[in-house]
Structures are given as structure tokens and as C-alpha cells.
Amino acid sequence: MVDVLRQKGIWDEKVLAAMSRVERHFFVDMPFVNRAYEDSALPIGQEQTISQPYTVAFMTQALELKRGEKVLEVGTGSGYQAVILAMMGCRVFTIERHLLLVTRARKMFERFNLRIASKGGDGSVGWSEFAPFDAIIVTAGAPDIPQPLKDQLADGGRLVIPVGDREIQKLLVIRRLGAEFTQQEISGFKFVPLVGKNAWANGGA
Numbered sequence: 001m002v003d004v005l006r007q008k009g010i011w012d013e014k015v016l017a018a019m020s021r022v023e024r025h026f027f028v029d030m031p032f033v034n035r036a037y038e039d040s041a042l043p044i045g046q047e048q049t050i051s052q053p054y055t056v057a058f059m060t061q062a063l064e065l066k067r068g069e070k071v072l073e074v075g076t077g078s079g080y081q082a083v084i085l086a087m088m089g090c091r092v093f094t095i096e097r098h099l100l101l102v103t104r105a106r107k108m109f110e111r112f113n114l115r116i117a118s119k120g121g122d123g124s125v126g127w128s129e130f131a132p133f134d135a136i137i138v139t140a141g142a143p144d145i146p147q148p149l150k151d152q153l154a155d156g157g158r159l160v161i162p163v164g165d166r167e168i169q170k171l172l173v174i175r176r177l178g179a180e181f182t183q184q185e186i187s188g189f190k191f192v193p194l195v196g197k198n199a200w201a202n203g204g205a
């Protein structure tokens with residue numbers, strides 16, 4: 001899997017090392033275990049998916065993480081991305097709206113012996129109690145950038161979020177420098193919808 005990611009242009013060795021250490025087959029549903037190391041998104045129940053490995057690698061690389069940084073993830077899903085972030089040496093906080101997925105992800109964090117803070121709820125409002133964050137990653141597609149996530153970025157912080165319509169999204173990389181925000185766009189990603197107060201109104205089409 002890591003060789004494929006390298007061929008597709010992922011160059012950050014820290015990201016590749018973290019992804020080679022985490023067995024993805026623990027995170028997918030039983031019928032898909034034999035496909036766990038393909039570069040594709042796979043079902044995890046609740047109509048949600050574990051992101052494609054390339055997408056996980058690309059977004060993690062874009063976050064430009066340093067050890068010890070505080071990272072918020074919105075959309076825990078299977079817990080795979082959160083585990084990768086923790087393996088990069090970051091302090092991870094993650095929010096998921098489907099409680100069943102939160103429970104399952106917590107079992108994964110235990111399995112990997114990682115201390116990751118998680119909660120059930122709407123991550124489109126962020127997690128103000130633990131803000132500011134050095135990095136924020138949103139793993140579901142939003143109609144716009146939720147303002148609370150920008151507010152909860154530390155000075156020098158990076159936010160990676162897919163924004164678009166329900167079909168296709170652009171990956172935005174936002175950087176905060178003091179009161180200024182810069183934005184970079186990368187096109188052609190497809191995510192499940194971000195549903196919440198500062199996001200899509202419901203999970204259906």
C-alpha cells in the first residue's frame with residue numbers, strides 16, 4: 001500500500017512510516033478485510049466509509065505536522081485517520097456524530113494503546129474546550145468552511161477541509177498567520193457529507 005502511495009506522489013516519509021505501521025484491516029468491516037490494503041474507500045457501517053489511503057496520506061501530508069502538536073479531527077469514522085495522526089506524535093482530539101462509530105473507534109485506540117480524546121457530537125462547531133489547535137482535519141465534505149474551525153486555529157495553524165457540493169469537493173488548505181488566513185485549493189476529491197450546525201442539514205441526498 002505504501003509503495004502505491006509513493007508512486008502516486010506522497011513524499012513525506014513520516015506520513016508513509018506511520019501508515020506502514022498501522023494495520024488498516026482492523027478498521028474495515030469483516031466482508032472487506034481482504035481489500036483493506038487496496039487504495040480505495042471502504043464501508044464502515046452507518047453509510048460511512050474509511051477514507052481512501054491516498055486521501056488520508058495527502059491530507060496528513062498537507063497538515064505539515066510536528067511531534068507534540070495538538071490536532072483536531074472532525075469525522076472519526078473508523079478511527080484510522082486519528083490513529084495515523086497519533087502515530088505522527090500528535091495529541092489528537094476527534095469528534096464523530098455517529099455514536100456507534102465513536103464506540104468502535106475507541107476500541108481501536110485501546111488496541112493501539114493510544115491516548116486519543118474522542119467524543120460523540122457535531123464537529124462543525126469544533127471543540128472549544130481544547131482550542132486552539134495547531135492543525136484541524138475535516139474528513140467529511142462541507143458546503144463552506146465552518147467559522148468556529150477557523151476561530152479555533154492557533155497562530156501558524158493549518159486547516160485541511162473538503163468544501164464543495166454533495167458530489168465533488170475541493171480540498172482547501174487554510175493557514176492562519178495572526179489575524180490573516182491564506183487559502184490553497186486542490187481539486188477532485190469525494191467525501192461523505194459533513195452534517196451539522198455549520199454544515200449540511202441532513203445525511204440524505
Ligand code: SAH
Pocket residue numbers: 048049050051074075076077078079080081082095096097098101121122123124139140192193194195196197199
Ligand atoms: N476519518 C475517518 C473517515 C470517516 S468518513 C476514518 O479514518 O475512517 C467521515 C465521517 O464524518 C463519518 O463517519 C461521518 O459520520 C462523520 N461526520 C459527518 N458530519 C459530522 C459532523 N458534523 N461532526 C462529526 N462527524 C461528522
